[in-house]
Structure formats: structure tokens, C-alpha cells
Amino acid sequence: MVDEVLALAQHPDFSMKNPNRFRSLINIFSAKNPTYFHAKDGRGYQFLAEQVLAMDALNPQTAARVVSAFNQWKHYDVARRALMQAQLKRIIASPGLSKDVYEIVSRSLG
Numbered sequence: 165m166v167d168e169v170l171a172l173a174q175h176p177d178f179s180m181k182n183p184n185r186f187r188s189l190i191n192i193f194s195a196k197n198p199t200y201f202h203a204k205d206g207r208g209y210q211f212l213a214e215q216v217l218a219m220d221a222l223n224p225q226t227a228a229r230v231v232s233a234f235n236q237w238k239h240y241d242v243a244r245r246a247l248m249q250a251q252l253k254r255i256i257a258s259p260g261l262s263k264d265v266y267e268i269v270s271r272s273l274g
Contacts (some may be wrong), residue, residue, distance in 0.1 A: 165200035166207045169193050180218060183226040190215045194233035201233070202240065206247035209234075213251040216265065217258055224262030231255065231265055235272050249273070 169189060170180060178185050194201045194212050201208035212233060220227035237248035255261065256269045 165193075165197065165203075166211045169211065180222055181235050183223050186215075186223075186226060187220055187230065190191070190219075191230050191233070201243055204243065206251075209251045213255055216255060217261075220258075220262050220265050221260075224264040227262065228264035228268045231268050232272075235268075237272065241265075 172189055178189065180186055190212065195207070198273065201212070204233055212230070216227045216231045234248050237245055237252065240248065252269050252273050256266065256273065261269075
């Protein structure tokens with residue numbers, strides 16, 4: 165499923181510069197597709213982290229809204245917690261991270 169979402173992100177009508185299009189694709193994947201977002205291999209988490217970091221450079225407020233998909237990471241099994249936590253740590257360690265995303269991620273990591 166991540167491959168399909170990546171393919172949609174390459175469609176000519178999709179633009180990271182359009183927050184509504186970004187949310188329609190990326191947020192729906194993480195919020196409404198739990199089977200693939202929470203896949204055991206962690207690809208959904210890695211994908212979301214990459215998208216958040218890319219959007220953060222363009223629109224920190226949108227990136228902060230989308231990264232909140234990780235907020236409930238402590239409620240999952242040990243393996244998924246570790247995968248989500250790793251992505252949160254990856255995001256927070258990124259140079260040039262906006263205050264918006266930093267605030268959400270640091271609060272989530274607690």
C-alpha cells in the first residue's frame with residue numbers, strides 16, 4: 165500500500181505545495197488505513213516520517229498536524245512502539261526542524 169501512496173504522490177495533480185492535497189493523501193493514509201500504516205515492517209511509519217520532514221520545509225503547520233498520527237504510539241505492542249519511537253526520534257533529530265513539528269514530537273516522546 166505504501167507503494168500505491170508513493171505512486172499517487174507522483175501524480176501530476178499532486179503537489180506538496182498544496183496542503184489540502186497533501187493532507188488528503190498522507191493524512192488519510194495514516195488515519196484511515198491502520199492495516200497498512202501499522203504494518204509490522206514499519207514501512208508506514210517510515211513513509212509518514214519522510215513526508216512530515218518534506219512538508220515541514222514547506223508548511224510546518226501542516227506537517228505538525230500530520231505528525232500527530234504518531235501521538236498514540238505508546239498504546240501499541242512493543243514492536244510497533246519501537247518502530248514509531250524510532251521515527252519520532254529521527255524527526256526530532258532532523259536539522260532545521262520547525263518549532264511546530266518539534267513541539268508535537270517532543271510532547272509525544274514525553
